[in-house]
Amino acid sequence: MGRPRTPLLDRRRIGAAALKLADEQGTLSIPALARSLGVAPSALYHHVSGRDEIIALMREELTLTAGLRPARSRPWEQALADWARSYRDAFAAHPGAVPLLAVAPLAEPFMHAMYEHVAGLLLDAGFVETHVRPAITALESFILGSALDLVAPSVMLPGVDRETAPRLSAVLERVPVDHDRAERAFEFGLNALLTGFRALLDDQSADGARGAE
Amino acid sequence: MGRPRTPLLDRRRIGAAALKLADEQGTLSIPALARSLGVAPSALYHHVSGRDEIIALMREELTLTAGLRPARSRPWEQALADWARSYRDAFAAHPGAVPLLAVAPLAEPFMHAMYEHVAGLLLDAGFVETHVRPAITALESFILGSALDLVAPSVMLPGVDRETAPRLSAVLERVPVDHDRAERAFEFGLNALLTGFRALLDDQSADGARGAE
Numbered sequence: 001m002g003r004p005r006t007p008l009l010d011r012r013r014i015g016a017a018a019l020k021l022a023d024e025q026g027t028l029s030i031p032a033l034a035r036s037l038g039v040a041p042s043a044l045y046h047h048v049s050g051r052d053e054i055i056a057l058m059r060e061e062l063t064l065t066a067g068l069r070p071a072r073s074r075p076w077e078q079a080l081a082d083w084a085r086s087y088r089d090a091f092a093a094h095p096g097a098v099p100l101l102a103v104a105p106l107a108e109p110f111m112h113a114m115y116e117h118v119a120g121l122l123l124d125a126g127f128v129e130t131h132v133r134p135a136i137t138a139l140e141s142f143i144l145g146s147a148l149d150l151v152a153p154s155v156m157l158p159g160v161d162r163e164t165a166p167r168l169s170a171v172l173e174r175v176p177v178d179h180d181r182a183e184r185a186f187e188f189g190l191n192a193l194l195t196g197f198r199a200l201l202d203d204q205s206a207d208g209a210r211g212a213e
Numbered sequence: 214m215g216r217p218r219t220p221l222l223d224r225r226r227i228g229a230a231a232l233k234l235a236d237e238q239g240t241l242s243i244p245a246l247a248r249s250l251g252v253a254p255s256a257l258y259h260h261v262s263g264r265d266e267i268i269a270l271m272r273e274e275l276t277l278t279a280g281l282r283p284a285r286s287r288p289w290e291q292a293l294a295d296w297a298r299s300y301r302d303a304f305a306a307h308p309g310a311v312p313l314l315a316v317a318p319l320a321e322p323f324m325h326a327m328y329e330h331v332a333g334l335l336l337d338a339g340f341v342e343t344h345v346r347p348a349i350t351a352l353e354s355f356i357l358g359s360a361l362d363l364v365a366p367s368v369m370l371p372g373v374d375r376e377t378a379p380r381l382s383a384v385l386e387r388v389p390v391d392h393d394r395a396e397r398a399f400e401f402g403l404n405a406l407l408t409g410f411r412a413l414l415d416d417q418s419a420d421g422a423r424g425a426e
Contacts, residue, residue, distance in 0.1 A: 026239015026309065095312050096239065102361035103308070107371050115370065116378040123380055129387040131401070137394075138355070138402025141362050145354030148315035157328065158320050165329040167336055174342040181350075188344070189351025195412045196405025 009039060009047055015057030022058065022097035030054075055104045058097065059111060066090035069117050076125035077194045083118065084143050084190055091147035098144055126201050135197060142189055150182045222252060222260055228270030235271065235310035243267070268317045271310065272324060279303035283330050289338035290407045296331065297356050297403055304360035311357055339414050348410060355406060359399045367394050 017037050022028045030051065034041040048054050070083035091098055106112070115136065122132045154177050162169045175181070230250050235241045243264065247254040261267050283296035304311055319325070328349065335345045367390050375382045388394070 026312065095316070099239065099308050099311055099361055102358070103365040105366055105369050105371050109374070109377065112370065112373050112378045112381060115373075116381040119381045119384050123384070129384050132384040133388045133394075134398040134401035135405075137362060137398035138359075138405060141358030141398065141402060142351070142355040142406075143358065144361060145315070145356065145358035146351075148312055148357060149350060149354050152316040153318055156318050157325065158318050160325050160328075161322070164322065165325045168325060168329040168332045171332050171336070171342050171345040175346045181346075185347040185350035185354065188347035189354060189406065192348075192351060192409025192413065193355075193402065193405050195409035196407070199408045199412065200405065 009037065009043060011047055011057055012061065013037070014044065014047055014054065015059075015061035018054050019058045019061050019094055019097055022100050023094040024096060026096045026099070028054065028058075028100060052104070052107075055100065056108045059101060059104075059106070059108060062090050062094065062097075062101070063110065063114065069114055070121055076121050077198065079121055080118070080139070081190055081194060084139060085186075087140070088143045088147045088150065088186065091144060092150040095148050095151045098148060102144055126204065127197075128204065131200065139193060142193060146182070146186045146189065149185065152182065154179055154181045156181075222250065222256060224260055224270055225274065226250070227257065227260055227267065228272075228274035231267050232271045232274050232307050232310055235313050236307040237309060239309045239312070241267065241271075241313060265317070265320075268313065269321045272314060272317075272319070272321060275303050275307065275310075275314070276323065276327065282327055283334055289334050290411065292334055293331070293352070294403055294407060297352060298399075300353070301356045301360045301363065301399065304357060305363040308361050308364045311361060315357055339417065340410075341417065344413065352406060355402055359395070359402065362398065363395045365395065367392055369394075 014033070014037065018028055018033055021033055021036050025032070028051070030041050030044060033054065034044050037044070048057065066086050066089065070079045074082075091101075106115075118136055119132050122135055123129070127135060157168070157172060160169050160172055227246070227250065231241055231246055234246055234249050238245070241264070243254050243257060246267065247257050250257070261270065279299050279302065283292045287295075304314075319328075331349055332345050335348055336342070340348060370381070370385060373382050373385055388397075
């Protein structure tokens with residue numbers, strides 16, 4: 001209504017359209033992206049150098065929308081948990097794009113800035129340098145998987161038979177079937193992961209104390 | 214070479230072809246599946262009732278290939294870790310199918326049999342019934358995310374600048390860039406998750422002991 005049929009392209013619009021397309025189709029092709037924006041592929045190339053840059057714009061859109069930067073002032077577990085929740089929510093809004101974004105290298109300075117914050121958080125908490133990278137990656141894997149689970153139906157195991165699967169049936173009967181299923185699993189896993197991280201830190205301190213004796 | 218152009222359909226072949234297609238295209242359409250099998254869509258419907266059944270066949274193919282059933286004889290942490298590793302490897306072979314399979318309800322008896330085993334493992338370990346479902350889901354989310362990470366490049370953070378991201382640079386310099394990056398992150402996270410699960414069990418026992426005093 002009153003908007004031009006072919007609005008002016010800008011990088012933010014390209015990122016948003018690419019995210020929508022990847023989310024719906026599970027893949028990203030430049031001709032399809034150009035079509036969805038109502039422009040010729042050549043017009044896209046006035047704004048982006050190619051596929052890698054489009055993926056960077058998708059990530060920028062996702063990250064800027066969610067404001068994915070952990071707070072530094074809180075206890076590290078809480079800051080990391082808050083970051084994990086925002087991160088999961090951002091990806092849950094675009095589940096189809098998860099595999100694409102999960103395997104594309106993160107070359108963008110704004111992503112490096114986010115990881116700089118997270119790395120600082122873990123180093124300040126006392127993690128040794130060699131543990132920081134695996135800890136972040138493990139947490140991200142859990143976050144991405146949880147984002148997919150958040151868009152799954154609340155009844156993921158229909159028709160379990162009490163005769164052939166009695167223990168599974170008993171377990172399922174104890175858990176309410178509602179929209180909080182994925183939320184509870186996420187919080188349960190996040191708590192377990194952070195407890196595991198904390199235990200590792202405590203072991204390190206104990207080792208350090210023994211080493212100093 | 215010598216094979217018929219239109220081989221006979223069977224359910225196992227349909228599952229394998231659907232898995233390949235979803236993996237490559239991120240989605241599954243019946244016309245595309247029929248094309249990839251060299252048959253008319255109507256021929257497919259002689260074997261399957263529709264999309265849900267095809268997804269069940271994909272899952273059967275993945276699960277049967279990987280033999281996803283945890284051992285019951287070992288300590289539960291080890292049995293669960295072995296199951297998680299096989300599960301991750303099975304999904305890592307078909308990363309594009311992950312979002313599709315992650316959100317499709319699991320109505321198949323062979324999947325219920327697998328979850329019956331895992332639920333039994335956790336119940337025997339001492340988990341309370343209400344924790345079993347969230348524990349399995351959290352572990353699965355971590356597994357699915359890790360499967361995606363396993364197919365990501367070993368250099369996921371190229372070009373980090375030492376001036377603007379000094380702590381991230383320091384962390385990255387301490388970690389070798391090789392194919393084991395994702396493997397190390399998975400084992401780190403799996404260990405943290407299982408440590409967190411173990412801590413929860415210990416807390417339960419402590420609560421139980423206090424309750425009995």
